[in-house]
Amino acid sequence: MNKPPLKLSLALAAMSISLTACLPNEKQDDKVSINKNPFPSTYQALPQQNTLFTNATVLTGTGERFDNSDVLIVDGKIKQIGANLSADNVMTIDVQGKWITPGIIDVHSHLGVYPSPSVESHADGNEMTEPNTSEVWAEHSVWPQDPGFQAARAGGITSLQILPGSANLFGGRGVTLKNVPSHTMQGMKFADAPYGLKMACGENPKRVYGKRKQQPSTRMGNVAGYRSAWATATEYKRAWNKYNNEYDAGKNPQPPARDLELDTLKGVLDGDILIHNHCYKAEEMAVMMDIGKEFGYHSGTFHHGVEAYKIADKLAENQNCVAMWPDWWGFKMEAYDMVEENVAIVDAVKNSCAIVHSDSNTTIQRLNQEAGKVLFRANDNGFNLKAEDAIKWITFNAAKSLGIEDKTGSLAAGKNADVVLWSANPFSVYTQAEQVFVDGAKVYDRFDEKYQAKSDFLLGQE
Amino acid sequence: MKSNIINLNQINMKSIVKVSTIAMTMLVGMVQAKTTAIINATVYTVASQGILEQATVIFDQDKISQVYANDNIPENLNVDETIDAKGRILTPGFIGTMNSLGLVEVSAVSRTKDGGDDKADITFDASLAFNPKSTLVAYARKGGITSNIVAPHGGDKLFAGQTFAVDLSGGFASITEKQNAVLVYLGSESKGSRARRLQELDNKFADVQKALTKKQNSKEKEDKEKKEPKRADKVIHELLAGEKPLLAYADRATDLLALLALKKKYGIDLILVGASDAVLVANEIAAANVVVILSSIDNLPSSFDSINASLTHMARLQAAGVKIILAPKGESHNVNQLRFDAGVAVANGLAKTDAIAALTANIADVFKLNSGRIAVGKNADLVLWSADPFELSTKVDDMWINGEKVSTRSRQDALRERYTTSSDMPRAYTK
Numbered sequence: 001m002n003k004p005p006l007k008l009s010l011a012l013a014a015m016s017i018s019l020t021a022c023l024p025n026e027k028q029d030d031k032v033s034i035n036k037n038p039f040p041s042t043y044q045a046l047p048q049q050n051t052l053f054t055n056a057t058v059l060t061g062t063g064e065r066f067d068n069s070d071v072l073i074v075d076g077k078i079k080q081i082g083a084n085l086s087a088d089n090v091m092t093i094d095v096q097g098k099w100i101t102p103g104i105i106d107v108h109s110h111l112g113v114y115p116s117p118s119v120e121s122h123a124d125g126n127e128m129t130e131p132n133t134s135e136v137w138a139e140h141s142v143w144p145q146d147p148g149f150q151a152a153r154a155g156g157i158t159s160l161q162i163l164p165g166s167a168n169l170f171g172g173r174g175v176t177l178k179n180v181p182s183h184t185m186q187g188m189k190f191a192d193a194p195y196g197l198k199m200a201c202g203e204n205p206k207r208v209y210g211k212r213k214q215q216p217s218t219r220m221g222n223v224a225g226y227r228s229a230w231a232t233a234t235e236y237k238r239a240w241n242k243y244n245n246e247y248d249a250g251k252n253p254q255p256p257a258r259d260l261e262l263d264t265l266k267g268v269l270d271g272d273i274l275i276h277n278h279c280y281k282a283e284e285m286a287v288m289m290d291i292g293k294e295f296g297y298h299s300g301t302f303h304h305g306v307e308a309y310k311i312a313d314k315l316a317e318n319q320n321c322v323a324m325w326p327d328w329w330g331f332k333m334e335a336y337d338m339v340e341e342n343v344a345i346v347d348a349v350k351n352s353c354a355i356v357h358s359d360s361n362t363t364i365q366r367l368n369q370e371a372g373k374v375l376f377r378a379n380d381n382g383f384n385l386k387a388e389d390a391i392k393w394i395t396f397n398a399a400k401s402l403g404i405e406d407k408t409g410s411l412a413a414g415k416n417a418d419v420v421l422w423s424a425n426p427f428s429v430y431t432q433a434e435q436v437f438v439d440g441a442k443v444y445d446r447f448d449e450k451y452q453a454k455s456d457f458l459l460g461q462e
Numbered sequence: 463m464k465s466n467i468i469n470l471n472q473i474n475m476k477s478i479v480k481v482s483t484i485a486m487t488m489l490v491g492m493v494q495a496k497t498t499a500i501i502n503a504t505v506y507t508v509a510s511q512g513i514l515e516q517a518t519v520i521f522d523q524d525k526i527s528q529v530y531a532n533d534n535i536p537e538n539l540n541v542d543e544t545i546d547a548k549g550r551i552l553t554p555g556f557i558g559t560m561n562s563l564g565l566v567e568v569s570a571v572s573r574t575k576d577g578g579d580d581k582a583d584i585t586f587d588a589s590l591a592f593n594p595k596s597t598l599v600a601y602a603r604k605g606g607i608t609s610n611i612v613a614p615h616g617g618d619k620l621f622a623g624q625t626f627a628v629d630l631s632g633g634f635a636s637i638t639e640k641q642n643a644v645l646v647y648l649g650s651e652s653k654g655s656r657a658r659r660l661q662e663l664d665n666k667f668a669d670v671q672k673a674l675t676k677k678q679n680s681k682e683k684e685d686k687e688k689k690e691p692k693r694a695d696k697v698i699h700e701l702l703a704g705e706k707p708l709l710a711y712a713d714r715a716t717d718l719l720a721l722l723a724l725k726k727k728y729g730i731d732l733i734l735v736g737a738s739d740a741v742l743v744a745n746e747i748a749a750a751n752v753v754v755i756l757s758s759i760d761n762l763p764s765s766f767d768s769i770n771a772s773l774t775h776m777a778r779l780q781a782a783g784v785k786i787i788l789a790p791k792g793e794s795h796n797v798n799q800l801r802f803d804a805g806v807a808v809a810n811g812l813a814k815t816d817a818i819a820a821l822t823a824n825i826a827d828v829f830k831l832n833s834g835r836i837a838v839g840k841n842a843d844l845v846l847w848s849a850d851p852f853e854l855s856t857k858v859d860d861m862w863i864n865g866e867k868v869s870t871r872s873r874q875d876a877l878r879e880r881y882t883t884s885s886d887m888p889r890a891y892t893k
Contacts, residue, residue, distance in 0.1 A: 116762040116763050116764050117763050117764055117765050117766055117768075118764050118765065119765070119766075147762060147763055148762055151761060151762060203570070309878070309881050310881055310889075327796055327799075328795075328796065329795055329796075329874075330566075330567070330568055330569060330597075330598065330794075330795035331568070331569040331570060331795065332568065332569065332570040332571075333568055333570065333571060336568060337877055338874060339874050339875075339877050339878040339881075340874060340878075341878050341882075345878075345881065345882060361762055362759055362760070362761075362762070365761075366806070369802065369854060372854040372855075373802075373854055375854075376854050376855045376856075376857070377857075380857050381875075381878065382882075427854060427855070428853060428854065428855075429802055429805030429806065429808075429809065429852055429853055429854050430805060430808060430809045430852075430853075431809070432809060457763070458763065458769070461763075461769045
């Protein structure tokens with residue numbers, strides 16, 4: 001964990017003359033700057049069709065429900081929602097009895113990095129070689145032919161964050177994808193979505209590295225690991241700020257040596273990269289919040305917060321989103337204190353941000369049902385939640401966690417037309433996603449094979 | 463120290479009260495047998511009577527004693543207790559299969575795990591380790607599960623041991639049947655070839671059968687001198703005699719066909735488990751009258767053995783005439799999700815009555831349990847649902863195991879209550 005102090009770039013040092021480096025008005029070398037987007041999105045919307053859905057039950061994703069409502073999609077955007085809409089040159093579809101919601105968003109997926117088939121050659125989700133691998137990016141492991149993407153699309157998933165695994169304190173960068181078929185990762189990449197940094201609390205890192213007789217082997221070892229990394233990153237950030245300030249003042253300073261690991265941590269300190277922290281337990285989340293405050297970054301979204309209900313007030317107060325399962329438990333000690341109403345208890349606090357996530361190539365296909373289980377178990381036990389509340393957990397709040405809530409995650413004029421048409425109430429076990437749209441383009445249709453993509457891997461198999 | 467002593471005294475007091483209550487209950491029980499009638503129920507009998515509307519089910523102690531259709535209900539039921547179902551659905555209790563319920567508390571804590579052992583062989587009886595007080599048992603009841611087939615996962619040997627049947631009452635007498643089926647895991651291997659295990663299985667049956675035939679043909683005098691067969695061989699005898707099913711985990715169609723061939727060759731009672739490729743050989747499986755235990759939600763090609771995985775498998779096998787049992791792969795902690803998995807199967811083409819049979823009667827038939835149906839003489843394992851049992855919005859309103867009403871309250875409820883009850887004191891004081 002303990003990084004050596006900043007390495008000086010020997011090559012650059014040899015080229016410049018240190019005595020003259022700080023004199024004003026000297027000839028400046030080209031300014032060294034870090035390209036924050038070296039693998040840009042090449043995503044293009046699929047063929048779009050301006051569409052007017054009529055007579056739907058609409059859940060906006062932001063707490064509203066409209067019955068017998070129309071939804072107008074024009075040029076890939078939500079144009080209008082309301083009664084008796086009409087528009088020229090649109091395909092009008094009467095969807096009486098069916099429901100429309102925003103596209104479903106999963107903030108925690110390993111599709112593509114732990115794809116199907118789960119053969120050794122495909123296990124690309126965990127760089128388990130040192131506790132801090134902030135330098136790795138999940139997008140470089142994404143296999144876009146994972147058949148799981150199509151299965152998730154059939155369940156209404158339109159955007160998803162692919163994260164590295166949780167073996168490490170810092171697992172690396174996550175990437176947000178649009179769930180469209182492509183044969184490159186860049187072809188799926190959600191343009192302008194901030195990167196995520198995967199961190200992990202608790203049992204996994206201390207088990208993986210403890211077995212190797214190296215730090216961390218305890219939870220206190222975990223925390224020492226986070227803090228020393230942030231301390232180093234703080235120096236790195238300061239070095240770059242100093243370089244930029246001096247350069248901008250006309251000097252010709254020595255640039256800090258590039259360090260890919262610290263680039264990511266600095267991105268967090270700069271507010272460009274959002275924290276996504278695998279962290280089950282109440283006391284650990286509370287510590288992670290304080291570490292964020294100590295080093296001046298926001299502790300972001302807690303994932304798998306099985307014990308979030310124990311600190312619901314604190315999470316809302318600190319503005320943390322929490323991504324949770326409805327009922328997974330018991331596979332580790334840190335997952336022992338599950339309650340089925342966890343999401344609802346977190347959600348009940350003002351300014352909260354409760355999310356239902358999957359972390360599974362199976363339940364991602366029915367994230368609506370995962371949210372439904374919470375909705376009904378909570379109502380069995382004194383809550384009074386409605387469909388329009390539960391849909392937030394898998395749409396708007398998820399978009400907020402990923403920093404894309406200005407583009408998707410709700411049905412509102414001007415938003416991307418990421419839309420699911422459901423056969424009925426999405427919180428019934430029998431309901432199916434019938435049609436799925438990303439940016440107003442149909443990417444899935446249950447009744448039309450033309451809109452059912454198939455991975456290269458499955459092509460020609462018998 | 464002092465407070466400890468006081469606590470001990472309190473515990474003793476409590477136990478004394480408890481013991482006397484139990485004694486009184488037993489006394490009452492001896493004086494008069496308790497009979498209960500559930501009236502106005504929509505009864506899924508999963509038996510010859512099919513679905514009965516406004517029906518009455520009576521159970522006397524632990525057994526169902528009467529099932530009346532609405533046009534056949536006597537005026538005076540003469541029962542001790544009457545429960546008005548008000549049209550709600552009554553089903554047989556659901557039955558979990560192929561999980562480690564009671565053999566695991568926390569999967570990553572090895573000292574809470576008793577389902578496997580390197581030295582486990584065909585005689586391995588994990589029922590000795592079954593813990594009815596595991597928190598998983600009460601949680602499973604929330605899903606309307608009243609009994610369960612527990613499957614160990616064995617060790618290095620060809621056979622993984624034997625399954626056993628339990629009820630989910632949570633009592634110390636929960637085990638209803640020990641060693642009721644033999645387990646074998648087949649299919650792709652990370653080291654070596656899948657062929658070896660299939661071959662070993664074939665050879666095992668051949669060798670034991672040969673020895674058995676030899677023994678039967680030998681003279682009585684020699685017979686007396688012969689040793690008892692080894693314990694392991696006795697189990698093979700039971701398989702060869704069709705007295706006990708062989709539960710074989712396999713996915714690829716070639717493995718399934720190889721197992722069907724073994725069934726034909728040795729007359730074993732074969733049950734296929736997993737069976738991702740079963741739809742490819744559905745007609746062969748149906749013709750061989752082999753039951754398939756499978757998941758309804760594993761639709762991804764997780765390996766080259768399951769390229770054809772799909773959400774429609776249960777419906778397609780049922781349509782091909784195969785008897786099916788629903789069991790999520792390896793699930794123990796969330797086995798109460800069975801009913802939702804059944805809902806997914808229904809959403810993908812399986813008839814609702816067939817899905818209920820896949821959670822009840824079909825399991826009872828394979829494992830020879832006296833439950834899984836609402837019919838006279840069957841165990842009173844019953845669940846009264848708030849609505850459609852498969853729906854997310856539905857919950858268990860009441861349930862009975864062996865005629866005893868059981869609670870669906872679990873540790874999870876206690877935790878929720880602690881953290882949703884306001885108090886000036888730390889949460890630890892809210893109990």
